[in-house]
Amino acid sequence: MAYTVGQVARVAGVTVRTLHHYDEIGLLSPSGRTSAGYRRYDDADLQRLQLVLYYRELGFPLEEIAAIVADPAADPAAHLRRQHELLTVRIKRLQEMVTAIEFAMEASKLNIQLTPEERFEVFGDFTPEEHEAEAEQRWGDTDAYRESNRRASRYGKEDWLRIKAETEDWGRRIVAALASGAPADGPEAMDLAEEHRQSISRWFYECSYETHTGLADMYLADERFTAYYENLAPGLAAYLNEAIHANAISRA
Amino acid sequence: MAYTVGQVARVAGVTVRTLHHYDEIGLLSPSGRTSAGYRRYDDADLQRLQLVLYYRELGFPLEEIAAIVADPAADPAAHLRRQHELLTVRIKRLQEMVTAIEFAMEASKLNIQLTPEERFEVFGDFTPEEHEAEAEQRWGDTDAYRESNRRASRYGKEDWLRIKAETEDWGRRIVAALASGAPADGPEAMDLAEEHRQSISRWFYECSYETHTGLADMYLADERFTAYYENLAPGLAAYLNEAIHANAISRA
DNA sequence: GCTCCCGCCTGCCGCTACGTCAGGGTCAAG
DNA sequence: CTTGACCCTGACGTAGCGGCAGGCGGGAGC
Known part of the structure; x- marks a missing residue:
């Protein structure tokens, strides 16, 4: 029912100093003190703290948070x-960033140049303004970061050349499939689509069937990707798009 | 090919001051200067800036970013x-927060109390530590925020009572459906499930079929929700869960 | 009753990532 | 050749804590 600063700090995942700070600025003052001057937080204080932390995570300045929670x-x-x-808005924004990254990745794989505007679309565009400093953070200590570092440094020039070679080899085979008249929703084309997906997963990022079809649609929507595939063989862009969709459906 | 600070700032969605700052600390110095001392950024600088901004958004301190991009x-x-x-990790985290919010919302709707640990689970838990200050931000100016404010203030005590009444009425009807022997995957139960979903969408948040089934599973996983429904009628928790799943499948 | 050690207290200084002038040159258009 | 938009370099201010110093409190064990 009543908690000390240390207890609150531990359960809420913040430091004692932070709670002192919130007390100082009047954002969250404990409901009472002991005779010795110890801060005593009750359940209502905890609820308020929870509110504060959510809004903080959402990027609001503390002063504004004070106004919001006092409303x-x-x-x-x-x-x-x-x-x-x-939260929903923020997730949408991050997903746009993911899409932008995937876009950039495909572009770099196929040696397609991006314009400055495209590079920063996701930053300048802000339907709602964002930058979301998302706080410093000990990302440097997370597993994901280390893993990502490890993976990144494992890929040398050699691997990169291999990726290019694989991509080209795969390109020749899908051109052959198209030329042979194999249907886009037939096993041959679908296997090539699946190979494409797995190649991305192996070398770049976990590519789900959903992500893959998103990519496929991009091949048709962005003229540079279309041009790349059409350059390999006329009709290839649409063929690949259809094969990827067929593959995704059949495996679902 | 060459850009002034102002141009870079505009396209990248940052202030000129920020670019000055990055120059000062050596994070991003323009590749050249004009005879008058004007900073001149080229395409390589823009690429680097893009990298920097992504890492910044991900919450890295600038010093660390300098090390990363220099690697x-x-x-x-x-x-x-x-x-x-x-980005994927961050999205996962935010989605956990969304789930936590949905959980808290259901709890408040049914008058279920949360323990402090539960309230802060999403904060204290951090598999990778996060808090992600997500930068101050002009959220106060966004449409979503204003809209959300507007909506929030529209709901008074009156509406709240109405929600309670609706919930209770719906509760009586689903108890009756269960008692009458109507199958959980039959039209009657499914309609009640759909009504449940639409009620959430109307009063609380956009509740997709996917979100809805997530909620349904929570009703079985969390004993307090189970208790709430079992208290209305034995077997109701499982019955509702099945109805929601059946409804989601049939509408998909 | 005494001692430890851990936890709490209040300053206070430091740090990051800029915001915000101030005071002054620059450049293209009219 | 002036005007207004844009650029420069300091320099100080701010938010949100981190971290340390110096000192009191409290309960567990002797």
Whole structure:
């Protein structure tokens, strides 16, 4: 029912200093003190802290958070609704960044140049402005980061040449499939589509069937990718797109 | 081919001051200067800036970013791979937060109390540590925020009572359906499931079929939700779960 | 009752990543 | 040749804590 700063800090995943700071600026003052001057937080304080931390994670300055949580017109449910919406928006934004990365990856694989505008589309564009400093963070210590470092440094020039070679070899084979008249939704084309997907997963990033079809649509939507494939063989872009979709459906 | 600070700032969505700062600390110095001392950025500088901004958005401190982008062992593709992974991790985290919010919303709707640990699970838990300050941000100016504010303030005590009443009415009807022996995958139960979903969408947040089935599983996984429904009628928790799943499948 | 050690307290200084002037040159258009 | 938009270099200010110093409190064990 009543907690010390240390206990609150531990359960909430913040430092004691942070709680002191929130007390100093009046954002979250404990509901009471012991005779010795120790801060005592109760359950209501914890609820308020939870609110604060969510809004903080969403990038609001503390001053604004103070105003938000003090708003008498906002009951708990209203906060939850708002946070749900804000989170959804942020996720959408990050997914756009992921798409942009995948786009850039395909472009680099096929030696396609990007314009400056394209490079920064995801930054300049901001329907709602964002930059979301997303705080410093000990990313340097996370497993994902280390793993990513390890993987990255494992790929040398040699691997890169191999990727290019594989890509070209695969290109020749899908051109042959198209020329042979094999249907885009037949086993041959679908196997080539699957090989394409697995190649991405092996060398670049985990490419789900969903991601893969997204990529396939990009091949048709972006003229430079279309040009790349059409240059290999007329009709190849559409052929590959269809094969990827057929493959995704059949494996689902 | 060559750009001034202002041009770079505009296309990249940052301020001129930020570019000055990056120059000062040596994170991103323009490749040249004009005779008058104007900074001149070229395409390579833009590429580097793009890298920097992505890592910044991912929450790295600038000093660390300097080390990362200077790493000679990391080609462009390596950065893309790394950023893709980091983004994926972050999205996962935010989705956990969304789930936590949905959980809290259901709990508040049914008057279920949460323990402090549960409240902060998503914060304390950090498989990889995060807090991701996600930068201040002009959220206060975004449409989503205003919209969310508007919506929030529209819901008064009156609406809240109505939600409770609707929930109770719906509860009586699904209890009746269960009692009447109507199958969980029959039209009656499925319609009640659909009504449940639409009620959430109307009052709380956009609830997709996928989100809805997630919620349904939570009803079985968390004993307090199970208890709530079992209290209305024995077997109701499982019945509702099945109905929601059946409904989701049939509408897909 | 005494001692430890851990946890709490209040300053206070430091740091990052810029924002925000101030004071002054520059350049293309009219 | 002036005007306005854009550039420069300091320099100080701010937010959100981190971290340390110096000192009190409290309960577990002797």
